[in-house]
Amino acid sequence: QELMRSEGIDLILATGGIAMVRAAYSSGKPAIGVGPGNVPVFIERTADVEKAVECIISSKTFDNGIICSSEQSIVVDRPLEDSVVKELEKRKAYFMTEDEIDRVSRTMIQSDGGMNPELVGKSAEFIARASGFNVPDDTTLLVARLAGVGRDYPLSCEKIAPVVAFYVEDGWVKGCERCIEILEYGGLGHTLVIHSKDADVIMEFGIKKPVFRVIVNGPGSQGAIGMGTGLPPAMTLGCGTWGGSATSDNITPEHLLQVKRLAFNQLEGWFPFAEGYRYKEAVRVKSGVDNIKLPNKSKEDVGRGGYDREEIENIVRRVLRERGLI
Template sequence: MELLDKDLLSLQETRTLISKAKKAHDIYKTFSQSKVDSIVKAVAEAAEKEAVRLAKMAHEETGFGIWQDKVVKNTFASRVVYESIKDLKTVGIIKENDADKYFEVGVSLGVIAALIPSTNPTSTTIYKTLISLKSGNAVVISAHPNAKGCIIETTKVLSDAATKAGAPEGLIGVTTMPSLGATTELMKHNDTALILATGGEAMVKAAYSSGTPAIGVGPGNGPSFIDKSADVKLAVKRILASKTFDNGVICASEQSIVVESCMKEAVKEELIKQGAYFLNEVESKKLGKFILRANGTMNPQIVGKSVESLAKMSGLNVKEGSRVLISEETTVGKNNPYSREKLTPILAFYTVDNLESAIKLCIEILMNEGKGHTSTLHTEDKEVIKAFALRMPVARLLINTSGTFGGLGATTNLIPALTLGCGAIGGSSTSDNIGPLNLLNIKRVAFGVKEQEEITGNITSEVSSTETSMSKDQLELIIRKVVEQLSALS
């Protein structure tokens, strides 16, 4: 009987996928912009066509979220992302500036290692594949073990469409036997050009520690401040719609609501009217025990669960039809689960005395977790917007819109994306919403506009002038001393 080591098989599979992807890229990088675009279009159309089936697969396999909302995410990742990138120049000369006498050439990187989270498995696979292909790269999908079935099927849909449209075999690959060793091999392999990492903090750190260039994004923990100038009803509608979408699994969704004391009752009343359930102290403690694990990380059992499931899990008897559970809090810290990221319909509610206190509290929440990611602000006061813009440690400050769809670039004019950079403060290599141009090397071809002598001559002249000036001063000082000495002798 032949015994096979699954870990060794997963390593071999990963190496084979990378080898095939590299060979495919060697062919693909010679394709024209129009040929690349035709392949990207075919892949996007195939993904959109299967949006419903893949959404149901993701929900059934992971148990996270709401399948109907996953259809929206799959459609966003295919149709909306495609529409935003279809006209981008990514092959050959991508920009010409005759006035300043330079032009830019797009150079694909090679093989992209795309790490996929279990929270948004099919949509992230579609999105990362599209932006990788648009930028002229091959891609190897690293499937999350808890969502490998739907990720593998999504990749098959994309790969089949690409091949039919003329892409070389192996341009899109996926690990069918995911393991820690396989992911490590994919990240550290010499033929991996870039890691595109979306997932847990540990995984993102591993990507940056691999020795391979990486774009990774960590957790979100966005506070939402409702200013006294805001339309409260509209602000609450946006926040609850965002937090309940796919049961809160998108990291840009709101995690806390912050209000001034003068607004507290009005906001609470509107939240309750729109379906929020405020927990009492006993209920908050019961639910709080399920938010974090002993090691201080989010409990996966709560991720993407409905209010009904959360209540049942923690032994709560909440009002039927409640959309979100809210706990009133006064502290922020690693040990306060409500002040952390909660990828589920749970919100913290904070009350402060004034605007300055609100700004400081929002900063404290973000620095506790989620720094660099996203924050939302509901206001009609431009000075309040400026105050937050200057001080919030985030890459995205979203005004009068939802965290989920605003951050993804659906209800804002940000680049439509499912990977949101957090900047250096958040441990990320960029603060961008990641698009095809982040997966390119850009070669600059610059023409000379001055002769070297024009630069060196001016500087030499300035130096000489300075030296001459100094010599005169020194001479005058000597003459003065001589005159003083002669006067003393007379």
């Protein structure tokens, strides 16, 4: 708090938990804050299962899952369940028993819903041992089959470690609903991943999901930060107003620049309220739209709320009609 309020601080860039971001916004200083990511990955029935699982493992084990765009829950289209499980196990993912899920839940997730900081970025083997059971040393992920999302299912939240929830749904519509449910539990505005070869399904996910990054057929961690996707390279990922952030962008140095603009008047001799001000022509020049028929107004009416609702509506409709929009 003292550091953020210091006179030497001009701008705060807040990447972290909700409490820290709120503290930045309430510090009295200009702040750019980003929210948490509870990222679901949906494996749709047309997906390349081998590639999808490879991407998930690569993403979730990258720095042991500390990047906020790493996959938190795997949602599988039912026809692919067996092949996805087989591929995950082939790549050393460990499906926990009900008792082990409960142990990890109690060890990893605190009573307030936050993650135990002692387990952030730890290996799957370390987390299992801390929870009272053993897994092979080469285990890549701990996988928890869950029946729901929310406080009753602690591992359905964001887990900054190589631990993922696992769901099976019938069809992409049900999968879509489950992904939205996961996002609403601490991931709105952040990131979603989909593996599919169906362009229509991909577009449905791209258009309708409440996130600002939809990674298609790639790893969430690397894709969201710009590797192989063309997104601006950044580790600070805005969630927009959906996630309580000031921006939905990947935060880059451009967001930290302040630009001064020296603007020269290009309408020589045209000044509002001055004698002979040609306001109709000025409107056309400023907007770049020709042939807008404005109602007859005297210069005394300009800037004084001289248009009534009907005149404004007629102008808007006329411009839209001329542009072929209505």
